[in-house]
Amino acid sequence: MSLLLLENAAILDAASTERRPGSAVLIEGATIREVSDRPIKSEGAMRIDLGGRTLMPGLIDAHVHAIAVTTDLAQLARIPPYLVAAEAKDILEAMLMRGFTTVRDAGGADWGLAEAVRRGHFKGPRLFTAGLALAQTGGQGDFRQREEFEFGCPCCRATRSLARVVDGVDEVRKAVREELRKGADQIKVMAAGGMVSRVPIHRCHFSTAELEAMVEEATAGDAYVMAHAYESTAIRRCVEAGCRSIEHGNLIDDETAAFMAERGAYMVPTMTVYEGYHRHGRELGFSGKVIDQFAELIKAAVTGLDTVRRAGVKIGHGSDLEGILHPYQSRELRLKEQVLTRHEVIVAATATNAEMMGQAGKLGIVAPGAFADLLAVEGDPLEDLALLEEQGRHLALIMRDGVIHKNRLPR
Secondary structure, three states: OOEEEEEEEEEOOOOOOOOEEEEEEEEEOOEEEEEEOOOOOOOOOEEEEOOOOEEEEOEEEEEEOOOOOOOOHHHHOOOOHHHHHHHHHHHHHHHHHOOEEEEEEOOOOOHHHHHHHHOOOOOOOEEEOOOOEEEOOOOOOOOOOOOOOOOOOOOOHHHHOOEEEOOOHHHHHHHHHHHHHOOOOOEEEEOEOOOOOOOOOOOEOOOHHHHHHHHHHHHHOOOOEEEEEEEHHHHHHHHHHOOOEEEEEEEOOHHHHHHHHHHOOEEEOOOHHHHHHHHHOOOOOOOHHHHHHHHHHHHHHHHHHHHHHHHOOEEOOOOOOOHHHHHHOOHHHHHHOOOOOHHHHHHHHHHHHHHHOOOEOOEOOOOOOOEOOEEEEOOOOOOOHHHHOHHHOOEEEEEEOOEEEEEOOOO
């Protein structure tokens, strides 16, 4: 198996709040074999001198929609599936080039798309998929127009939609089992209304029994449930039912945040999506009133992040972008910096996300036994998180599973 030795690196990960200069990392195949603060001797290894650059784990985005090629999710079901796949390929490659070596899809992408990346047909990040998110009739994720009974083509819409409609405990159980059978790594539930939806954000979805059934079936399948919810009532119902992570959660109150911390649930705040919609609102056809609401959500998201931080909730990292907004993915890091330290932002997007996804010790850290998902950064992100923006401009090296996908180091 091939050996690769990275020398003269300043390692930055969750293990320390400071960079560790003068380090070396030995990689065997797809895995890190050895990490040392001294030179490593290895006969036959290909050597790369990082010249003191920052070496950090590949970033993890725990809330993406890889097939969301448009912000109009009702229209998505009417786009030819091969075109959706082709555009998803471009979306995934751009994510990798921004330094996101792992992403967790929050509805839409399936095992086949993840397998295409694994086989090398698509260049992109490691992909954990949820299949189709679970939506209730008339709720967030039910993209039918009022006069429609079926949504798009009832036979093939699963190839280009984010959600499926299910009602009642029995349907919920079967849907979870089907998504797991089809290869889902986690289950996504639309547990409340949405930001860009005809269903108000505060409206809760699914009964307690339905939520508990989802969690029970997901747990039985060695998976877990991630729940879309913004306000405290919906968040509490999901956490009580046993959902592992709350997606968005920007309007949470102190009491609910404390309850989340007590239960060990994770929060995946998404902030850049509000800024993106605010900037492009008119272009996307939103009214001035709706655009103003996005501005309020930007402020509320900062408050919500501070609320969960003070409560001691485990904070992950996600972006939740669609269509023309995908290029704002790295902006999420800088927005979180308004509340978290730069190191805390990096940990959220690496080690905490890995732990939440059941990949602790394998992803999000530079350590023996971990996957060789690594970035070499021109400069110190602890001094300036903007080094992780600009579509990967400041990333000299991008590696996933020991394979180099970008190398701009001096030869």
